[in-house]
Amino acid sequence: MLINKEMKMADVIHLNHHLLPIINRFGIQLGFGERTVQEVCKDYAVNLDFFLEIVNTFHDPSYFPLRHLRSFAPGMLIDYLQKTHLYYLKIKLPEIAQYIRQLTTNTDMDPNHVQLLQDFFTSYESELSAHINREEQRVYPYIRTLEKALQTGAVMTDYPTSEAYTIHHYEEEHDDVESKLFDLKNIIIKYLPSPVESRLFNIILHELFELEKDLNNHAHIEDLILVPMVEKMEKELIKAKSNQ
Ligand SMILES: [Fe+2]
Numbered sequence: 001m002l003i004n005k006e007m008k009m010a011d012v013i014h015l016n017h018h019l020l021p022i023i024n025r026f027g028i029q030l031g032f033g034e035r036t037v038q039e040v041c042k043d044y045a046v047n048l049d050f051f052l053e054i055v056n057t058f059h060d061p062s063y064f065p066l067r068h069l070r071s072f073a074p075g076m077l078i079d080y081l082q083k084t085h086l087y088y089l090k091i092k093l094p095e096i097a098q099y100i101r102q103l104t105t106n107t108d109m110d111p112n113h114v115q116l117l118q119d120f121f122t123s124y125e126s127e128l129s130a131h132i133n134r135e136e137q138r139v140y141p142y143i144r145t146l147e148k149a150l151q152t153g154a155v156m157t158d159y160p161t162s163e164a165y166t167i168h169h170y171e172e173e174h175d176d177v178e179s180k181l182f183d184l185k186n187i188i189i190k191y192l193p194s195p196v197e198s199r200l201f202n203i204i205l206h207e208l209f210e211l212e213k214d215l216n217n218h219a220h221i222e223d224l225i226l227v228p229m230v231e232k233m234e235k236e237l238i239k240a241k242s243n244q
């Protein structure tokens with residue numbers, strides 16, 4: 001069942017509470033009363049169609065409205081992706097790191113095992129931060145430049161040059177940040193002896209599953225929507241230049 005504009009926002013959360021962080025990313029907070037999705041989006045000045053496409057791609061992985069999502073402004077998509085990055089770096093990773101630290105004081109777990117988990121997680125944090133930095137410093141500014149050139153009709157005289165960065169480079173270098181997370185989950189599921197009081201251990205595992213699902217959705221949007229969108233923009237710019 002897909003989410004539509006007539007549904008009450010409260011029912012959306014009842015249907016799939018995993019959507020809450022996605023909805024928060026749009027600046028929308030709990031306390032919906034009886035308002036529908038459409039009404040809440042209007043109150044928060046959120047683009048309703050864009051909101052529906054994003055929540056539905058997350059809610060139902062088989063729903064991937066390639067053509068429709070590609071019709072939104074690239075800037076809007078990048079804003080959403082950047083908010084997701086912020087959520088990983090400022091909220092999710094510190095939260096999980098804190099849970100791992102608590103294993104030392106709140107459980108009977110072997111400190112060496114906690115250290116192993118901590119080291120693995122720290123190296124994962126660095127990997128994800130580097131991945132995000134590359135996108136924020138290199139890829140997104142490039143896309144915003146293309147968007148501006150297309151909006152203003154300006155011909156980029158130096159575009160494309162043989163050594164210029166294109167979205168093809170991003171496509172090639174866009175590495176998979178989920179596989180290491182899978183390894184981390186396996187360390188917990190298969191190899192580390194669980195503490196007697198396993199609640200905290202289970203919470204950590206649950207958080208890693210949630211993060212993985214979010215990262216998968218994020219990477220899908222980048223690979224299947226952002227890249228083709230930018231390829232189209234590049235073609236338009238090359239065409240504009242050849243017509244000059
Ligand atoms: Fe990203």
Ligand SMILES: [Fe+2]
Pocket residue numbers: 131135174219222
């Ligand atoms: Fe990425």
